[in-house]
Amino acid sequence: MRGVFLDTLTMKLEELDTSALEKSLDRWDFYETTAPEEIAARINEADVVISNKVVLDRAAIDGAPQLKLICVCATGTNNVDLDAAKARNIAVRNVQGYAGASVPQHTLALILALATRWHDYHRDVTAGRWTRSPIFCLLDHPVMELAGKNLGIIGYGDLGQKVAQLGRALDMNVLVAESFVGHRQADRIPLQQLLAESDVISLHCPLSEQTENLVDKDFLAAMKPGALLINTARGGLVDEPALADALRSGHLGGAALDVLSAEPPPVDHPLLAKDIPNLIITPHNAWISRESRQRLLDGVVKNIEEWKKGEMG
Structure with a gap:
């Protein structure tokens, strides 16, 4: 299975342990940022998409025939058209509690x-x-x-x-x-x-x-x-x-x-x-401690692994 992370710059991944994420799927494509006009091509063959703030609207979701899971690398899911995902039976998972400290x-x-x-x-x-x-x-x-x-x-x-x-x-x-x-x-x-x-x-x-x-x-x-x-x-x-x-x-x-x-x-x-x-x-950085970002990334990996168990089980 193929995964795409659309906005890694929001996480500064080079400071984090990404080994579990990289092992979670057969292939990953990482993009620091993704402009609206770049979304369709980048997720066209993806099974799993991770987005922090990149908007996945109905057009983007309907244009990704293999898409099965959207992982929001945040708590809020307002950047995802949940109705469009539900219509396609695409799971949407977010992460809560990572910034509790x-x-x-x-x-x-x-x-x-x-x-x-x-x-x-x-x-x-x-x-x-x-x-x-x-x-x-x-x-x-x-x-x-x-x-x-x-x-x-x-x-x-x-x-x-x-x-x-x-x-x-x-x-x-x-x-x-x-x-x-x-x-x-x-x-x-x-x-x-x-x-x-x-x-x-x-x-x-x-x-x-x-x-x-x-x-x-x-x-x-x-x-x-x-x-x-x-x-x-x-x-x-x-x-x-x-x-x-x-x-x-x-x-x-x-x-x-x-x-x-x-x-x-x-x-x-x-x-x-x-x-x-x-x-x-302050520039929306109350959540950005390295520890908090690692918990967030670990939460994304957990969502992927739990989804895989359900898919394959």
Whole structure:
């Protein structure tokens, strides 16, 4: 059987152990990137296709007569036309849980960065402001002490729970928003209450019809003045122009995002403007520790091996 990996650059495979993947099928073709016009030719004779972000729409799927398995090298499957795959009886498998250590670590780093304003102070030091200071330190940017503050979690799956655990280790009080699917639980509170009481809000919910642009003008206005917003989930959760306005107005104390609605973002993206205060943007790399990427790749291999057992058994 033949396999094709369409976007290995998203995984930086040279840093990982790929031996199990290479042994999983008779032949592999690896491509660092694949443009839309290259997809058809590359998967035409493939039995198995791996894609992280390359879109496999109905035309691509229907144009691959031998295709039997699509492995999404990620958690989300929104880049695959699931209806088209089902119509062809093509299995689609994703990988979950691989970033359970990396994403909470990154989230905590963003919270700490915003609270301590270390990015602003580092910029001041490199600009020579400390050298010119008449006193021994700089006190220009307000620092939030996290102990005793309220950490609001929206989306309480594995990642949300682990971020909550890290917050408690800093002596923060954890508040959890009610589920969007209507499950009432005694230890959760209405979203509006969470917005009003949280000093830090961290998003960990999936992107859906219910949560798209969840963080809009009204959401931001309802947040506690001076609060911090963290998003390591999905860019589409946030109305980005509204967030820019809330930061410029001073209503929010800061925001840190690892995801944007368009990735990579265009040069005129509203959150890339240079006049937005206390905003940190990292390039969707909360998940990219070597250990996390290895777990992801191992998960893909496991999916292939389990599929082969079902095919041959």
